[in-house]
Amino acid sequence: MKARSETRRPSFFWLLAALVLPIMNLAVRFRFHHPERMPQSGAFVLAPNHYSEIDPVVIGVVSWKLGRAPRFLAKASLFKNPLLGWLLRTSGQIPVERAGSKSHAALRAAEELVEKGRLVVVYPEGSLTRDPDLWPMRGKTGAVRIALERGIPIIPVAHWGTQALMPRYGKKLSLFPRKTIDVIIGEPLDLGAYRGRPLDQSSLLKATAELMDAIAALLGEVRGEPAPPQRWDPTAHGQKETGRLED
Known part of the structure; x- marks a missing residue:
């Protein structure tokens, strides 16, 4: 597959790109670090940090700009909106319930996309980080489970600057002045110790902890400061966790 061939093939994503890219290009200047690490073919899990409600749009644009059409595991409640739900279903996004058997069904749906050689974006934190300084918190196991069960790469990615576009728990976009968002693509996580077991x-x-450490290290690189040695654990701080994928 030639570079960017996935985004050059006619698809429903062209309509989404036509709607979203002009606004994002006006509001954001993306500064990419190691974009060559984004595979241009084959299935893999892309695992980003998560600290703003606008993150899926940012990562979707990043994936498209780097040549891949993104498929997400998205909150099932988003599909209840008639227009948004139609857009999500038509573009192959996967609804995820908060817990229970339907959450596991979402994992199976993601694995079907993997069988077709697609990129699947999974937020390993499951929800917006609770860390006061926006570092990645303790992760859930869904992302590494997909990678290990299907024998595909999982690639950590970190972005910083999105909070200026929409702060954590914020609902309004700040389009002006134009923001800079740094995006760093990591090397595939080495899961050799877990494969075949x-x-x-x-x-x-353990594999999830290694993934979260890799994401935190990437974030520290673009923030220009070391990541904390331990991931924030909401359960240890008496906070209720809600998320897309359960452990």
Whole structure:
């Protein structure tokens, strides 16, 4: 597959790009670090940090600019809006319930996309980070589970500057003045120690911790400061967790 061939093929994503890109290009200047690490073919899991409600739009634009059509695991409630739900379903996005068997069904749906060689974006934190300084918090196991079960790469990615476009828990965009968002693509996470072994909870949690450490290190690189040695754990701080994928 030639570079960017996925975005050059006619698809419904062209309509989405026509609607979203003009606004994002006006509001944001993307500064990419190691864009060559984004695979141009084949299935893989893209695992970004998550600290703003606008993150999916930002990562969707990043994926498109780097030559891949993004598919997300998105909150099921978003699909209840008639127009937005139609856009999400038509573009192949996957609804995810907060918990229970339907959450596991979303994992199976994501794996079907993997079988077709698609990029699947999974936020391993499951929801907006609760870390006071916007560092990645403790992750959930869904992202590494997909990668290990299907034998595909998982690529960590971090972005910084999105909070100026829409702050955590904010609902309004700040389009002007134009913002700069740094995006750094990581090397594929080395999961060699876990492949070919039973996917017990202990192994999944260890692999997920390594993924979150990799994302935090990337974020520290673009922020120009070291990441904290430990990930923020909402349960240890008496905060209720809500998320897209369960452990």
